[in-house]
Amino acid sequence: MRFLVTAGPTREPIDPVRFLSNRSSGKMGYAIAGAALEAGHEVVLISGPVHLDRPHTAKLIPVSTSDEMFEAVNRQIRDCDVFVMCAAVADYKPANVSATKIKKRSDNFSLQLVPTRDILASHSKTDRSYLVVGFAAETNDLEENAKKKLAEKNLDIVVANDVSGRDSAMESDENEVIILFREGATKKISRAPKKIIARELVNIFANAREKRLTKKMP
Numbered sequence: 653m654r655f656l657v658t659a660g661p662t663r664e665p666i667d668p669v670r671f672l673s674n675r676s677s678g679k680m681g682y683a684i685a686g687a688a689l690e691a692g693h694e695v696v697l698i699s700g701p702v703h704l705d706r707p708h709t710a711k712l713i714p715v716s717t718s719d720e721m722f723e724a725v726n727r728q729i730r731d732c733d734v735f736v737m738c739a740a741v742a743d744y745k746p747a748n749v750s751a752t753k754i755k756k757r758s759d760n761f762s763l764q765l766v767p768t769r770d771i772l773a774s775h776s777k778t779d780r781s782y783l784v785v786g787f788a789a790e791t792n793d794l795e796e797n798a799k800k801k802l803a804e805k806n807l808d809i810v811v812a813n814d815v816s817g818r819d820s821a822m823e824s825d826e827n828e829v830i831i832l833f834r835e836g837a838t839k840k841i842s843r844a845p846k847k848i849i850a851r852e853l854v855n856i857f858a859n860a861r862e863k864r865l866t867k868k869m870p
């Protein structure tokens with residue numbers, strides 16, 4: 653199968669030296685790309701700026717902004733079987749990017765932000781041949797919020813992880829996830845290294861994609 657995986661944060665520039673971003677390390681997405689390769693799948697990895705070694709045989713497409721990630725996904729999605737949107741895409745970007753460094757002043761400063769495009773929602777329309785997997789990063793009401801994303805973004809699967817407190821999934825080598833399926837089932841994977849969780853996730857995604865294909869057969 654062909655996996656299209658996104659990973660890492662995006663950077664939304666404010667001026668030539670500043671940007672808005674988040675704490676995503678890219679570890680979960682890279683682990684999924686690595687596990688998919690290990691399982692014999694073909695992998696295209698679209699990655700925001702991270703400090704990780706590239707999975708050797710994956711096609712790596714480096715991007716920086718949410719707009720670049722949006723365009724890269726657009727170009728790659730057509731032939732994929734499983735689309736895994738693991739990246740932590742910024743929800744807002746500065747309304748204007750200053751061409752020169754913004755100078756310090758003594759009064760307050762506010763930045764006008766505009767919403768970015770939702771990459772996942774824009775590729776989860778009903779007439780699609782690929783499986784769509786989203787991630788939900790939550791600090792509270794994990795399952796309830798993830799369930800909302802599953803429905804609102806029309807996903808096949810959502811992987812919910814807690815990004816609050818000491819055991820936050822962000823930046824850590826470990827994670828603990830709840831997987832919610834479109835059909836209503838849920839499955840929990842207890843705390844384990846992201847590489848181990850990734851193997852299980854890849855199996856689950858490949859099986860779900862297989863099932864989808866079988867269902868469509870006459």
Ligand code: CTP
Nearest residue numbers: 737738739741768769770771772786787788789
């Ligand atoms: N996502 C995306 N494009 C965006 C924002 C998010 O494709 N502009 C995707 C993420 O990659 C993830 C899913 O949407 O697979 C959910 O992201 P998350 O940050 O958990 O939630 P949001 O949709 O941004 O909503 P909120 O911040 O209100 O929780």
